[in-house]
Amino acid sequence: MLQWLCVGWITGLAFMGRNILNIQLSTSLIMLIAAFCYLGCSIFNPLLNTPLRRFVIVCLMSIIGMMLGQGYANQQLSQRLLNVEHKVQQKKVVVYIKNLNKLGNSSIQQPLEVLITQGDAIKWMGFLAPSSLKKAVDTQNTHDSTLELGHYYLLQGEVRPTHSYATPGAFDAEKWALEQNVMAGFRIQNIQQLDPAAVYALGYGRHLREQRTFQSRFLLWVEKQRLQLRAFILRQPVQNKGLLLALLTGDESLLEPATQEQFRRFGMSHLLAISGPHVLIFALMCCSALQWMVSRYSPLLYLRWPRQYFLSVPFLLCVLLYCAFVGFEVPAMRTMLICVLGIITMILRQQVQALKLLILSAALLLLFDPFSILSAAFWLSYGACFVLLRIYQTIQQQPRELQPSTWQRLSLAGKVLVESQWKIFLALFPLMMLFFKQLAWITPFSNLVAIPWIGLLIVPLDILAAVVFFIAEPFSSVLFQLNDLLLQILLAFLNVLDYWFKPQLIPFAMNIWMIGLMILALLIVFMPRGVLPKSWAALSCVPLCIPQFYAAPFQLSILDVGQGQAIFIRNGQHSMMVDMGGYYDKEKFSVGRQIIMPFLSVQGVAQLDQLILTHLDQDHSGAYYSIKNQLKVKEIYANETLKGDQSVPFQYCHAGMQWQWRQQVKFTVLSPPIQHLSQAAINKNENSCVLHIEIQGGAPYQNFLLMGDAGWQTEFYLLQHYPALKVDVLVLGHHGSKHSSAYEFLKHYQPKLAIASAGRFNRYGHPSGMTQARLDALAIPLITTIEKGTIEFSKQEQNMLVHAYRDKFSWLKRN
Structure with a gap:
């Protein structure tokens, strides 16, 4: 039990x-x-x-x-x-450097242990200026980086709270920071080294004593060895320094962005991370060498201690050492716990049950590090182990030859490799959709070559070169150069596949119910024979093939896209968007690819009936250009012609346009007048498309007014031409700017709720204090995407409910 x-x-x-x-x-x-x-x-x-x-x-x-x-x-x-920081502020802190830094493309990321006089130290992520990075790379010596391992510093800089775009489907940076135990970012501006006496005088004697313990000194020694190894690889005359280092220690400091992108497109990013096989390969290599020495020079030892018992302790020590060497990553910890439990079971002479072993190791891992549950690596790692376990059980049940030939063994190995790849691909498909919303179709085929090539040749040689580095550096250099040739062969193979097939990550639109049905179907497929009929798996997938199976109730979501606006509207099988947020720097962050597409994916929407761009300012329309080739849109409306060649049918958005969905949702464009469209390029904001939405039933919010970037001039026009307009929810014009939402306008329509779509720490100060004062004077509640993230209105029977995405998870709540 x-x-x-x-x-x-x-x-x-x-x-x-x-x-x-x-x-x-x-x-x-x-x-x-x-x-x-x-x-x-x-x-x-x-x-x-x-x-x-x-x-x-x-x-x-x-x-x-x-x-x-x-x-x-x-x-x-x-x-x-x-311990999470919530404010941007200047601060002086005393820190201890105990973890290796990471060389990024534009800065050095340095984990900082921030000392606290009362309580345990907390972890921040420090960011050093590009000048420090240039110094470290140009000298080809990572020892020259500004902050050195094992030293104390007084740092001055700016505390930057971790911030997420709180939109369903988008990457949750705050959850990631919580899982990594990073409480804040810190832009380092001034550095002063402290000696132990100064640290003691400042009241941190407790921390000094902790760093003198064996465990702390051992972990610091490991980090220094990793730093030496990285510096050594950086000096080598090889082409793939980043891959050599990443496959050995999981450190991606030297990895080229082009290589990372190629591995991502082939669905092979997991090969760049440390996994269980890395740990086992190192332990097996060491134990094989030890076994050979004992068999050759002292075979009588096995009479006193059976071989499996004798080798179990060195095996565990090797596993522990490699786990420490790679920073106790989740897959490495999983392997270590499985090994510990397996050896304990063997010593106690109990029957080893692989599935029970897997479950127990997961439970123990979460006892030591409960935040691993938030990591995609935890679920994908254990998911892959479960599939391999089922394949192993299937093989064990099959009759085998008493003395199989070499060809039969190779044939079985090839069969297992092919079977494991397509089964892992299928089994992890729902998890990949849940975490990443996209997949590469070529993954099983590329992995057929890459996994054995990396696992059987590159990783063992990489580990051997690293071990030899601490004994004879010249010989280690030769081994790394040989390994570089093997990597070049692998990359040449990937380049050929790239040339032939041009693989791309394919976005999938699957909501949580679709993913749940797929998981149910796959569980039936992977169950042992005789438990349930396999045909039931096909029945569970029937709803996925019928688009009309699930007719969504009315939904209007104001997405958190930072300083911009994007609104999603759906009813039944109809869906549309009003604006799509900004473009910004797509190399650093793409709102279209990293917020809009993942959001539509979790909604199960692969095509929009309509897209209304209220105007063509980049914070409202920019993201569309980055995803227009991936997202199908039936019709686009805007107040001026879009730039570039457009294959999607286009209409000008102007006052008087109306349409309905299923006689339940009525859309009316209130502005701009058709005669003002010629001025749209000159005065974009005041010629924004203003949209009114009326829903049949759904109290207390049945009438929505979306203002775009319209200001006082447009508001005066609406008061003149639509004095009887009903407004329950007002999405404030121009993100709540002081030049919109006039007092008379708000007083006349008296909305029940006002919403501002704006970015945290935005330079414009939106929503402005003046606008908030007007709303307070009229007792109109205001909620913002800054405080609440994505704000969703959903109709249930005859009621319209309001949900804020930041209220869904404890770590996203602002207060």
Whole structure:
């Protein structure tokens, strides 16, 4: 029953941040309750002689596990959130450098341990100026970077809180920072090194004592070895320095952006990260060498200790050393825990059950690091392990030759490789959609060559070169150069595939219900034979093939796109967008590709019926140009002709245009007048397309007025020509600028709710204090995408409900 307690525990932790159960439990209390539950099941196990009793106990253990997991998640999350910074401010801090930095394209990212006189140190991510990066690269010696390992510094700079675009489907930077235990960013402006005496005088004697412990000194020594190895690889006359380093330690400092993009397009990014095979390869190499030495020089040792027991301790030590060397990444930790549990089971002479081993290792990993549950690496890693486990069980059930030939062994290995690739591709497809919303179709084929080439040749040679580096640097240099040739062969193969097939990441539009159905179908497929008919998997996928199966109720979402505007509207099978947000610098961040497309994906929308660009300022229309080749749009409306060749039907947006969806939603364009369209390019804001939306039923919010960037002039026009207009929700013109939302305009229409779409820390100060004062004077509530993220109105029966995305997760809440 222990595995069911662990399954419940993992499930409870998976809801971290949602506060389903408002309980908090400490680690010691959780372990005590779990021990009592396990002992109770062991004592009463003989009484569980009927399926019904076993089912009741399984349910009870799973529920207890969920409660323990949720309570532990709440307790750990609330503690970590206490240290998160929320304000931009200048600050002086004392820091200790204990982790290796990362050389980025434009700066050095340096993890900082910020010391606190009362309490434990907290982690910030420091950013050094490009001049420091240039100095480190030009000298080809990463020891010359400004902040050195094992030293204390007094830093002055600007604290930058981590900020996410809180939109469904978009990358959650705040969740990532929380998972990495990074409480803030810090732009370093001034550096002063401190000696231990100065640190002690400042009141940080406790931290000095902690750094003298064996564990701290060992981890610092490991980081220094990683730094030396990176500096050595940087000096080598090889072409693929970044790949050599990334495949060895997971450090992507030297990796070229073009190489990263190529691996991403082929769906091979996971090969650049440290995984379980890396750890096992190193441990097996060391243990094989040890076994050879014992067999040759002292074989009698095996009479005293059987080989598997004798090698288990060195094996675990090698696993632990490599995990420390790569910074205890999730896949490495998973492998270490599986190895520990497997060896304990072997020593106790218990039967090894692979699935139970997998579940127990996941539960233990989450006990040590509960925030791993937020990482895509956790789910993908254990998902791949589950598939490989099922393949292994299938092979074990098949009859085998007593003495297979070499050809039969090679044939079996090839069959397993092909089978594992397409099964892993299918099994992880829902998870890839859930986390990344896109996939490369060529992934199974490229992995057929890349995985054995990297796993059997490049990684072992990389590890051997690294080990030799600490013994004989010249020989290590030769091995790295040989490995570089192997990498060039692999990249040449990928370039040929690139030339022939030109693979691209394909975006998929799948909402949570579609993904759930796919997971159900795949679980049926991967279940052991005889449990359920495999044909049921096809039945569960039937709704995916019928677009009309799910008719969405009315939904209007004001997306968090930073300083800009993007509004999504849907009813039934109809969907449209009003504006798409800004373009900015697509090399650093693309609103279209990284917010709009992922959002539409989780909504299950692959095509828009209409796109209305209220005007062609970049913060309203810019993102469209970056995704126009990936997103299908039936018709575009704007107040002036779009730039470039347009294959999509286009209409000018002007007052008097009307249309309806299913007699339930009515759209009316109120401005600009058709005679003013000739002035749209000159006066973009005041000629914005102003859209009024009326919904049948849905109190208290049935009438929406979307103002674009319109200001006082347009508001006066609306008062003159539409005095009887009903407005329940007003999306403020020009992001809440002081030159829009006039007092008389607000007083006349008296909306029940006002919304401002603006970016956090924007340089314009939107929404302005004057606009907020007018709204306060008229008792009109204001909510903003700055504080609430994406704001969604959804109709349920005859009621219109309002949901804010930042209220959904604890780490996104501003207060």
